[in-house]
Amino acid sequence: DQQVKQNSPSLSVQEGRISILNCDYTNSMFDYFLWYKKYPAEGPTFLISISSIKDKNEDGRFTVFLNKSAKHLSLHIVPSQPGDSAVYFCAATAASSGNTPLVFGKGTRLSVIA
Amino acid sequence: DAGVIQSPRHEVTEMGQEVTLRCKPISGHNSLFWYRQTMMRGLELLIYFNNNVPIDDSGMPEDRFSAKMPNASFSTLKIQPSEPRDSAVYFCASSNSGANVLTFGAGSRLTVL
Numbered sequence: 001d002q003q004v005k006q007n008s009p010s011l012s013v014q015e016g017r018i019s020i021l022n023c024d025y026t027n028s029m030f031d032y033f034l035w036y037k038k039y040p041a042e043g044p045t046f047l048i049s050i051s052s053i054k055d056k057n058e059d060g061r062f063t064v065f066l067n068k069s070a071k072h073l074s075l076h077i078v079p080s081q082p083g084d085s086a087v088y089f090c091a092a093t094a095a096s097s098g099n100t101p102l103v104f105g106k107g108t109r110l111s112v113i114a
Numbered sequence: 115d116a117g118v119i120q121s122p123r124h125e126v127t128e129m130g131q132e133v134t135l136r137c138k139p140i141s142g143h144n145s146l147f148w149y150r151q152t153m154m155r156g157l158e159l160l161i162y163f164n165n166n167v168p169i170d171d172s173g174m175p176e177d178r179f180s181a182k183m184p185n186a187s188f189s190t191l192k193i194q195p196s197e198p199r200d201s202a203v204y205f206c207a208s209s210n211s212g213a214n215v216l217t218f219g220a221g222s223r224l225t226v227l
Contacts, residue, residue: 006156032214043118043205043218044157089157095214101147101170102216106156 003027004092006105015114019077023090023105026071032095034102035064035075038087047088048075051095080112118219120206126225132194135222138187139208147207147216148181148191157205163189164211196226 005024013019023033031052036044050057050064050073057064063076077084087109091102119138127133139146147162161171166183174181178197183189193200203223207216 034214036218041220043207043220045218046215049214093214101159101162102214103159104149104157 001026002105003030004090004103004105006088006090006108008108009106010109010111012111012113013080015082015112016079019075019080019084019110019112021075021077021088021090021108021110023073023075024071025073025092027092027094027103028071029094029097030092030103032093033064033066033073034091034093035062036089036091036104038089038107044089077110080110082112082114085110085112118206118208118217120204120219120222122222123220124223124225126227127196128227129197130195131226132192133196133200133224133226135191135204135206135224137189137191137206137219139189139206140217141187142210143208143217144186144211145209145213146183146189147209148189149205149207149218151203151205151221160191160204193224196224198226201225 034049035047037047038044048059048062050066066073087107089107090105093102094100121136148160149157151157160173161181163183181191203221205221207218209216
């Protein structure tokens with residue numbers, strides 16, 4: 001039973017355009033959400049996060065949007081660059097419940113075409 | 115800091131053999147996590163430790179899997195006996211207790227023939 005779902009296994013975008021990666025969750029206890037980026041033969045690296053008290057968090061070209069009522073979040077990358085080609089994992093945790101571990105989605109492979 | 119260190123990076127073994135994966139967390143981090151990545155299930159949590167104590171091992175697939183953390187700077191994940199379906203990339207991650215961001219190692223790719 002996947003508590004964090006990334007329904008698009010892959011996404012191709014042209015360089016310079018916007019990339020939108022989506023994530024849905026089922027557990028209403030989740031109140032902190034993260035995106036990780038993974039290159040081949042490397043471990044996932046933290047990209048950006050958002051607390052449930054916000055609906056948007058921005059860091060340079062990366063913006064995460066949270067829609068609590070829909071239990072949905074998305075990562076926007078604009079403009080997309082070839083170096084953004086990687087697998088992106090959405091993760092969630094019930095931070096206010098204590099030290100609960102991150103629950104990850106299956107990932108979305110983003111390919112940015114030059 | 116060198117980050118989270120995992121060894122070996124690659125392991126190829128035959129079915130029935132014992133496999134031991136090793137992890138050195140970031141110095142000062144007191145939470146350690148073992149995750150497994152497969153195409154079918156993505157990144158799934160196997161077990162995690164706080165202050166060297168196992169907190170939740172409900173993700174460990176079978177009794178063939180065991181994990182230890184004898185001190186704050188070392189953890190092992192052991193599979194005995196290994197089976198082909200154990201083939202995956204195993205990641206170790208660490209964090210400060212209460213922190214939401216994990217730092218991952220580069221992973222150990224296991225192939226069981």
